[in-house]
Amino acid sequence: MVSEIKKIKNYKIFIKYIKPYKLRFIFLYLATILSNVADLFPIYFLGKIINYVTEGKFDGIVKIICFLFIIFMINSFFSIIETYLTKWLIFRINQDIKADIYKKSIELSIIDFNTLGSGHIISLIEGDSETISNFFVVKIVEVVIAIIKSIVSLFFLLYLSIPLTIIAIISFPIGFLGYVICGKKINIKTSLLRQLGDELYSFLNNSLDGIKDVKAYTMEQIMYKKFKNYIKRYRELNMEIAVLDIIVGFLNLFISSLTEWIIIGYGTWLIIYNKFTIGSYVAFNGFLATFFDGIKSILNINLVYQTVIASIDRISNFFDISIDHSNRSLMISKINGRILFDKVHFTYPNTNKKILSDFTATFEPKSLSVIVGLNGAGKSTLFSLIEQFYLPNNGNIYIDNNNIRNIDLDNLRKNISIVHQRPVMINGTIKENLLYGDINATIEKINQVCEKVDLAKFIEELPDRFDTILEELSGGQMKRIAIARALIKDPKILLMDEITSDLDGKNENEIMCLLDELSKEKTIIIISHRITSITNVPNIYVLDNGHIVDSGDHESLLKRCPIYSVLINNQS
Known part of the structure; x- marks a missing residue:
């Protein structure tokens, strides 16, 4: 009962994609019906021509040829539509x-x-959506064509010979045998194949994007073996489905062939004893072939349906995932940028490792702060919590005394910009990448921001200035574009994740000077592994085992904080 309700719900989801185009579907089905009915008449008239030849009636042949030309024009017109x-x-x-x-x-x-x-989502977009759209348009139309051809062919078959038609119809129910035996198995294996395809895509995406780590940890052979295992399982599943398809095809072919052999024997017997003409026999065989083709298409739709139902289930389950913005109605028109972490505890979903434990810290407005710590200390997690990608397990985070759990997500994120260690740039021009921060930004605002981050001169020297396609840039230029994009949004809070890690000394100093200047207007928090770049920052927080163990400036921490000293020594 539950599965039936689920099926009804699934189809309701996809009917909404068909409803806007129902008029075009009506025209499509009308054109399909007229085109395919017209396509069947030549079979009947071919038998007539053979009879006229044996009888020596050339005038009758000429009339049929003229009629066939008219049918061809009608058929072509509706086929194009x-x-x-x-x-x-x-x-x-x-x-x-x-x-x-x-x-x-x-x-x-x-x-x-x-x-x-991401592999699963891309598979839905590229694979399942096309499977479904093809089914609801092409495959359904093919079934309509098959039904029309089968009905019209059956009419002509009965008209030409009732006994021969009865022989053909008796074999019809037996043709379902292969589909009954294999249909469900094909559905199960198709679902497994889709899941494996998602896993394979994610594996390829992660391993190729992380090629540096693969090489750094000498994982080439291990990754190669994993990939071979994936494609082996993929091949085996495909072959299992192919074998089932072969079984269905063989049973169907055997039954239809057996029927044809019986009809050939009985039909020739009728001709020999003058109970059937050669022309009628030829026409009967033509209609019989069309009838069986139609039946095969109707039966084959079950196999296609088993494939498409898996795609429908996957997309339906995806659409069923709820988007939870509950109790987030607070809108903030203007913020100062004070951030308070109050006894925050956090563990990532589906893991047992605690990342933050009783984390408490305050980041004042118009200040520059740096968070340092050993790998795995939880530094980047803080940014994910501020952006509300995740919620704390316990404790609260406040912006200007407002619990961020209550702030509308879009409103919250419009007041925050983040620049990652490896900024993701969209394929397009410099201007398009800058407008990613604010699609409505004026050219004057873009110029002002580029001046501020020392990009203006670089862009002016480019042949197409802001319309230059973003290609290979130096690390410093890429970081400046990323910072400019973040500033165009005009946020009060600016989060910087390892932005100086791959820069040379000159660019590193210039970026830090820029951030120091920007901190006169904004709350800026930097995550950094490179202690050399942050020695002049007044607010340094040392994070270890999920909480702040000390804070202060470089000199004071060097004297009293062992972990900070370890970080310094590691870089020395």
Whole structure:
């Protein structure tokens, strides 16, 4: 009962993609019906031509040829309409499904996104959406064509010979045997194949994106063996499905062939004893072939359905994931930028390792602060909590005395910008990348920000200035564009994650001077491993085992904080 309700719900989801185009679907089906009915008449008239030849009636042949030309023109006209509407509907429905999946994916919480994996989401967009749009347009149309051809062919078969038609119809139920035996197995294995495809895509994505780590840890052979194992399992599953398809195909072919052999024997017996004409026999065989082709297509839809139902379930389950913005109604028009962590505890979902434990710290407005600590101390986690990618298990975080759990997420994130160690740039121009921070920013604002981050001169020297396609840039230029993009949003809080880690000394000093200047207007928090770049920062927080163990300036920490001294010595 539950599964039936789920099926109904699934189809309701996808009916909404068909409803906007129902008029075009009506025209498509009308064109399909007329085109395929017209396509069957030549079979009947071919038998007539053979009879006229044996009887020596040339005038009758000429009339049929003229009639066939008219049928050809009608058939061609409706075939063109059918082809055009089919392609139009596939592209539009596919586009609509892909757009909704992408929209949903970027609205997911980080937890849900990480649980699914980018490989699964891309598989939904590229694979499942096309499977579904093809099914609802192409495959359904093919079934309509098959039904029409089968019905019209059956009419002509009965008209030409009732006994021969009865022989053909008796074999019809037996044709279902292969589909009954293998249909469910194909569905199960198709679902497993999709899941394995998602895993394989995620593996490829992670291993190739992290190629430096693969090489650094000499993991080449291990990763190669894992990949070979994936493609071996993928091949084996594909072969299992192929074997089931072969079984179904063989049973279907055997039954239809057996029927044809019986009809050949009985049909020739009728001709020999003048109970059937050669022309009628030829026409009967033509209609019989069309009838069986139609039946095969109708039966084959079950196999296609087993594949598409797996895609429908996957996309339906994806759409069922709830977007939780509950109790986030607080809107802040203006903030000062004071951030308070109050006894925050945090553990990542599905793990037991505590990242933050009783973490308490205050970051004042218009200040520059640095968080340092050993690898795995929980530094980057702090930024994820401020952005509300995750929620603390216990404790609270406040911005200007407002608990950020209550602040509308869009409103919160509009007041915060983050620059990562390796900023992600979109494929496009410098201007398009800068507008990523604020799509409505004026050219005057863009120029002001570029002046502030020392990008203006560099951009002026480019042939197309802001319209230059973003290609290979130095580390310093890339970081400046990332900072400019963050500043165009005009946030009060600026989060910097390891932004000087891969810069030379000159660029490192220039970036730190820039941040020091910006801190006169904004709350800036930097995560850094490179102690040499932050020795002049007045507010340094030392993080260890999930909480602050000390804070102060470089000199005072060097004297009294053992962990800070370890960090210094490690870099020496």
